[in-house]
Amino acid sequence: MQEKPTIAISIGDINGIGIEIALKAHEKIKKFCKPLYFINDNMLKKASKLLNIEIPKDFETEYIPGDFEIKPGKVDKDSGKFSFESFKTATIMTKNGICEALVTLPIHKKAWEKAGIKYKGHTDFLRDFFKKDAIMMLGCEELFVALFTEHIPLKDVPKNIKTKKLKNFLLNFYLSLITRNSSLKIPVLALNPHAGDNGVLGNEEKKIKKAIKKANKNIKRDVFIGPIVPDIAFIPKMREKYKIYVAMYHDQGLIPLKALYFEESINISLNLPIIRTSVDHGTAFDIAYKKDREINLKSYINAVKYAVNMVKE
Known part of the structure; x- marks a missing residue:
C-alpha cells in the first residue's frame, strides 16, 4: 500500500475561518494524506476554545512563533504576521522535501500590510522566493481559468499586454499542466469587447494574436486559440468544448468561474518547483x-x- 503524502497546511489568518476549516475537515483529508498544520499549540488551543471544537488527537502541528489575542473578524497586524510566518515556514519545508505539497488557507492582504509584509499575497511571495513566474490558475474539474494579469488595477492591464510576455506565459502555462494530451485546445480571451472589432475598439488583440501564433509554433501544434470574444467565451456550447481558458485579467476570468462553481473552485500555483494549491475564497x-x-x-x-493527485503524477 502506497504511503500517504505529507501535505503542509498553512493556517491562514487566524481571525478568519481558516482554522475552523482545518479542524472540521481534518477527519476527511487524513484519509488520503498526512496533514501537517503550521500553527503552535497555544494558538491552536485558543482558537479551539473560541470555536468550541475539540482538537483531534492526531492533529499534528509544526511550531510557528506567536502568542496574541484572537480577534474574530478583525484586521490585525499580529494575525497578519502569524499567517505570513505560517505560510513562509510551510513553503520552506515543502521546498526542502519535508512535505510533498503545500495547501494554503486564506490570508488577509490588509493584515499583511499592517504587519509590514511587502507582498500582496501568496503568489507574490512565491514568485520572489523561487525567482519564477508563478502562474495563477483557478477552477475545478468542470472549468479552469489561468490569469495572465492578476492583482493589478484594471487601468494597468492594457500596458501589460505585450507579445513576448504573453507568449512566455502561454508556453510556461502549457508546460506546467498535468495533462498535455494531443487534442488539448485552450481559448485565450481577448481584452476588448468584440475582440477589438478589427481595431475599432482597441489594438491589444493584435499582440494577443501574435503571442498565440508564436507559442503554438514553439509547441509545434495549435494548442492555443483566439483571441476569443469574451462575452461568448463561457456560454454552455463553449464549455462543452473547452475546460481550460486563459483570461487577460482577474475579473474577466473569475466572475464567470465563481458564478458557476464558487463552492468547488480552488487556486493552483503553476510553474513553480513545488506543488501549491489553495482555497478559492477569502x-x-x-x-x-x-x-x-x-x-x-x-x-x-x-x-x-488536487495537491495529492499532483504528488502522485
Missing part, C-alpha cells in the same frame, strides 16, 4: 467564529485532493 471575517451557520469545506478538500 477569510470570511463576517462569519468567523460565529455560531449557527455552516462553513463550506468543499474548496479546501478539493485543494488538498
Whole structure:
C-alpha cells in the first residue's frame, strides 16, 4: 500500500475561518494524506476554545512563533504576521522535501500590510522566493481559468499586454499542466469587447494574436486559440468544448468561474518547483467564529485532493 503524502497546511489568518476549516475537515483529508498544520499549540488551543471544537488527537502541528489575542473578524497586524510566518515556514519545508505539497488557507492582504509584509499575497511571495513566474490558475474539474494579469488595477492591464510576455506565459502555462494530451485546445480571451472589432475598439488583440501564433509554433501544434470574444467565451456550447481558458485579467476570468462553481473552485500555483494549491475564497471575517451557520469545506478538500493527485503524477 502506497504511503500517504505529507501535505503542509498553512493556517491562514487566524481571525478568519481558516482554522475552523482545518479542524472540521481534518477527519476527511487524513484519509488520503498526512496533514501537517503550521500553527503552535497555544494558538491552536485558543482558537479551539473560541470555536468550541475539540482538537483531534492526531492533529499534528509544526511550531510557528506567536502568542496574541484572537480577534474574530478583525484586521490585525499580529494575525497578519502569524499567517505570513505560517505560510513562509510551510513553503520552506515543502521546498526542502519535508512535505510533498503545500495547501494554503486564506490570508488577509490588509493584515499583511499592517504587519509590514511587502507582498500582496501568496503568489507574490512565491514568485520572489523561487525567482519564477508563478502562474495563477483557478477552477475545478468542470472549468479552469489561468490569469495572465492578476492583482493589478484594471487601468494597468492594457500596458501589460505585450507579445513576448504573453507568449512566455502561454508556453510556461502549457508546460506546467498535468495533462498535455494531443487534442488539448485552450481559448485565450481577448481584452476588448468584440475582440477589438478589427481595431475599432482597441489594438491589444493584435499582440494577443501574435503571442498565440508564436507559442503554438514553439509547441509545434495549435494548442492555443483566439483571441476569443469574451462575452461568448463561457456560454454552455463553449464549455462543452473547452475546460481550460486563459483570461487577460482577474475579473474577466473569475466572475464567470465563481458564478458557476464558487463552492468547488480552488487556486493552483503553476510553474513553480513545488506543488501549491489553495482555497478559492477569502477569510470570511463576517462569519468567523460565529455560531449557527455552516462553513463550506468543499474548496479546501478539493485543494488538498488536487495537491495529492499532483504528488502522485
